[in-house]
Amino acid sequence: xxxxxxxxxxxxxxxxxxxxxxxxxxxxxxxxxxxxxxxxxxxxxxxxxxxxxxxxxxxxxxxxxxxxxxxxxxxxxxxxxxxxxxxxxxxxxxxxxxxxxxxxxxxxxxxxxxxxxxxxxxxxxxxxxxxxxxxxxxxxxxxxxxxxxxxxxxxxxxxxxxxxxxxxxxxxxxxxxxxxxxxxxxxxxxxxxxxxxxxxxxxxxxxxxxxxxxxxxxxxxxxxxxxxxxxxxxxxxxxxxxxxxxxxxxxxxxxxxxxxxxxxxxxxxxxxxxx
Numbered sequence: 491x492x493x494x495x496x497x498x499x500x501x502x503x504x505x506x507x508x509x510x511x512x513x514x515x516x517x518x519x520x521x522x523x524x525x526x527x528x529x530x531x532x533x534x535x536x537x538x539x540x541x542x543x544x545x546x547x548x549x550x551x552x553x554x555x556x557x558x559x560x561x562x563x564x565x566x567x568x569x570x571x572x573x574x575x576x577x578x579x580x581x582x583x584x585x586x587x588x589x590x591x592x593x594x595x596x597x598x599x600x601x602x603x604x605x606x607x608x609x610x611x612x613x614x615x616x617x618x619x620x621x622x623x624x625x626x627x628x629x630x631x632x633x634x635x636x637x638x639x640x641x642x643x644x645x646x647x648x649x650x651x652x653x654x655x656x657x658x659x660x661x662x663x664x665x666x667x668x669x670x671x672x673x674x675x676x677x678x679x680x681x682x683x684x685x686x687x688x689x690x691x692x693x694x695x696x697x698x699x700x701x702x703x704x705x706x707x708x709x710x711x712x713x714x715x716x717x718x719x720x721x722x723x724x725x726x727x728x729x730x731x732x733x734x735x736x737x738x739x740x741x742x743x744x745x746x747x748x749x750x751x752x753x754x755x756x757x758x759x760x761x762x763x764x765x
Contacts, residue, residue, distance in 0.1 A: 491519065491522060493725075495523065495527075496723040497726050498527065498531060498532060502726070502729075503532045504715050505520065505524075505533065506628075508537035508575055509563075510576075513541070514559075520564060533571070534566065534570050536564065536569050536573075537572065538556035538573075538574065539576070539589065546576075548574060548577070557572060557601055557602065558601075570602075571626060572596075572605055572606075573628055574593075574606070576609050577608070577609050578614050578760025580760075580761070582617055582618065582764060585607065585618060590622045590623075604626055604654070605626075606624045606626035606653075606654070606656075607627055608629075609628075610630060610632065611760065612644045615648065624653065625653065625654055626654030626656055627644075627655065628657070629656070629657055630659040630717075631658075631659040631662045634659070634665075634703060634706070634707060635666055636665070636681060636752065636753065636754075637662065637756055638753070639754050641710060645712050655714050656713070656715050657716045658716070658718070660707035660708070661703055662685075662703075665677060666685060666689075666699055666700060667698075668698065668700065676757035677757055680751075688745045688748045688749065691745065691748065692741065692745065695741060697738065697741060699745070702738065702742055704733070706742065
């Protein structure tokens with residue numbers, strides 16, 4: 491809970507959660523942390539449709555239930571943003587035909603202000619927006635030092651359509667940190683090796699690769715917000731300090747050169763037809 495108040499003190503006022511995170515406990519704990527904070531002091535984003543690793547339900551009935559449950563857990567009468575979570579794992583036409591129409595009814599009632607979608611493959615954004623009106627999208631791990639597909643493939647289209655642009659994962663699931671890489675990380679070995687090489691270069695120059703990774707991701711003026719998460723308030727304060735510091739442009743160019751042979755190499759996520 492201290493991370494939440496620390497983030498707000500540091501001027502980070504968009505808070506992102508989901509019923510998928512901790513099977514609802516993220517929303518419960520967040521509601522407790524925000525209980526005594528003025529609702530006007532933060533922008534609240536939650537999600538629906540994904541509830542466990544392999545549990546997805548984007549039906550209209552579950553949409554209505556999920557929003558009400560999230561509001562109850564979070565202790566608020568409205569969400570600023572609601573996102574359909576990881577839509578690449580289901581046949582996406584359902585999102586167009588059923589999920590978004592249900593969300594628009596909820597939006598008309600004032601329970602949510604803006605509606606959107608989130609996911610990893612860039613293909614999903616155009617598929618949905620070509621058929622349905624939404625307000626924003628959230629892409630993750632695809633605007634980083636190593637992978638800028640979000641900017642290369644999607645942001646110009648999103649701007650043309652007037653859709654809000656949100657980014658998450660500047661550290662690319664720890665790939666761009668000094669922490670041990672998690673066993674579930676799906677990036678190819680060549681990408682992992684490049685990341686370790688870049689981290690060593692930064693360390694040799696007295697730098698933390700996570701710092702330049704964060705600075706790089708937030709510098710794109712076409713992206714409205716970049717989301718990162720930590721349960722450690724010290725990390726939050728450190729990020730706030732890094733954001734205010736100038737970027738080492740010479741080091742950035744050296745790091746980008748290391749990643750050039752593996753630039754924009756990612757992995758498949760969700761159903762094959764959605765990649």
